[in-house]
Amino acid sequence: MTLTELKYILALSEEKHFGKAAKRCFVSQPTLSVAITKLEKSLGVAIFERQKNSLRITEIGARLIVQAKRVLEEAETFKDIAEGSTHQLDTPLRLGGIYTVAPYLFPSLIPELKKVAPNMPLIIQEDFTRNLRVKLQHGELDAIFIALPFSEPAVVTRQLYEEPFVVLMPKSHPLAKKSAVDANDLVGSNTLLLGEGHCFRDNILETCPQCYNPNELQQTVAGTSLETLRHMVASGMGITILPATATSVRYYTRSLCVKPFKSKRPKRTVALAWRNSFPRTKAIDAVITALKSASLSTVCPI
Numbered sequence: 001m002t003l004t005e006l007k008y009i010l011a012l013s014e015e016k017h018f019g020k021a022a023k024r025c026f027v028s029q030p031t032l033s034v035a036i037t038k039l040e041k042s043l044g045v046a047i048f049e050r051q052k053n054s055l056r057i058t059e060i061g062a063r064l065i066v067q068a069k070r071v072l073e074e075a076e077t078f079k080d081i082a083e084g085s086t087h088q089l090d091t092p093l094r095l096g097g098i099y100t101v102a103p104y105l106f107p108s109l110i111p112e113l114k115k116v117a118p119n120m121p122l123i124i125q126e127d128f129t130r131n132l133r134v135k136l137q138h139g140e141l142d143a144i145f146i147a148l149p150f151s152e153p154a155v156v157t158r159q160l161y162e163e164p165f166v167v168l169m170p171k172s173h174p175l176a177k178k179s180a181v182d183a184n185d186l187v188g189s190n191t192l193l194l195g196e197g198h199c200f201r202d203n204i205l206e207t208c209p210q211c212y213n214p215n216e217l218q219q220t221v222a223g224t225s226l227e228t229l230r231h232m233v234a235s236g237m238g239i240t241i242l243p244a245t246a247t248s249v250r251y252y253t254r255s256l257c258v259k260p261f262k263s264k265r266p267k268r269t270v271a272l273a274w275r276n277s278f279p280r281t282k283a284i285d286a287v288i289t290a291l292k293s294a295s296l297s298t299v300c301p302i
Helices: 003-015 018-025 029-043 059-087 102-116 129-137 199-207 216-220 226-235 244-248 281-293
Strands: 048-050 055-057 093-098 122-127 143-147 155-170 239-243 256-260 267-275
Touching: 003 018, 003 029, 003 048, 003 059, 018 029, 055 059, 093 102, 093 129, 093 281, 102 122, 102 244, 102 281, 122 129, 129 143, 129 267, 143 199, 155 199, 155 226, 155 244, 155 281, 199 267, 226 239, 226 256, 239 244, 267 281
Parallel strands: 093 122, 093 143
Antiparallel strands: 048 055, 143 267, 155 239, 155 256, 155 267
């Protein structure tokens, strides 16, 4: 039994497809299939029940997969301790961020981080919270930027800043004449939101439910990214709500404008999360220090 074989069964348990699992592990499908079969024979148990068009994890397989995760996490910690004891700020740091934070945070963070830790390059991934959560637990990422609430066993969460929401609209929109917008002003407007799976969509629906009144048109034009929403607003499809940091993107300035909310402004809290066993504490401190110096004038540090 090897760590590689454990990685294979873990990938297959999550992908439920040999081809996808092999691609994720950067090996051929036959290589992965043979290795898993070999492991099952050596253990004397079936981890997976294979059918013609489906794959099911057996009862004993589910228990073994849980243990495999623990072994891989400990192996990653073992390696990190060895590498991080003397090179905490001299080796790459794997940072993840949700789609509505990463593109607007990293341009300000990276220049400051280069000052604090010039020899620590970043490996960056953008993804949904649910996927970043898994990658963090499996050791594929060292730390992740997420929006609260976020809770995960054996993971430390540090609140970084609060970020208000703003309304993006055409300058020709009736609300553009106002200095600030009340949430009730948006009732009846065609407010475009991100599609299902984006936590920013959930933030809006939770903190500002009156901002969005679903109808067939809105569901049809739900955006895949904040920039997609910006383009649709510019084309005349409606208005949208953005986190304040997204207003740092400067285009369509002649046709679009941004308006803050009035009292009880909806907002979100952005945080950094990492495993409590992660040994490179100086690297985490460097990220937090750099963020404090980053030019994020639209947010309120915590």
